Amino acid sequence: MSTSLLLQYVVIALAVLASVWIVLRKLARKTTNRWLAAASIHFNQPGRGALARAFGRRLQPIEATGDCSDGCSTCGACGPKPPAAARSGEPMPLEFRPRR
Template sequence: MDAGLLAQYAVIALAVLASVAFVFKRQFPGATRRLRIACALPLLREGRADWLRRLGRRIAPPSLLSGDDGCGGCNSCGPKSR
C-alpha cells in the first residue's frame, strides 16, 4: 500500500472517529458521562503513577455538585428557545 494512500485512510478514520464522538456526546450525554467515569476510575486508584492519575482527572467528567443554580446535568443553562 502506498504511504500517501495510507495517510489518507488514517486522516479519514480520524475524521470519522471525531464525528462519531461528537454525535455520541451530543445525543447521549448520560451514557457519555458514565463511559468517562468508567474509564477514569481505574486510573484514579491509590498507588497508580502520578501521570496515570493526572490522565484520569482529565478524563473524568466535571462534578455535578458544582454549586450552580441550575440542574447541573447538561451545562446548557439558559432560556429555552421555542
C-alpha cells in the same frame, strides 16, 4: 498499499471517530458520561503513575464531581430555575391553551 494512501486512511478514520464522539456527546450525554466516569476511575486509582492519575482526573466528567455549583441536576437538589421574568420581578404573561 503506499504510505501516503495509508496516511490518508488514518486521517479519515480519525476524523470519522471525532465526528462520532461529538455526536454521541450531544445525543447520548448520560451514556458518554458513564463511560468517561468509568475510564476516570480506572486511570485514577492509587498506585498508578502520576501521568495516568492526571489523565484520569482530566477524563472525569463535570457532572461526576458532585459539586452543587456545576448545575448538573443529577441529584435534584438544585431544583428548576424560575424563568427570567419571575426573577426580575416583572409580571409573567398568561398563557391560554385550548381544551382537548
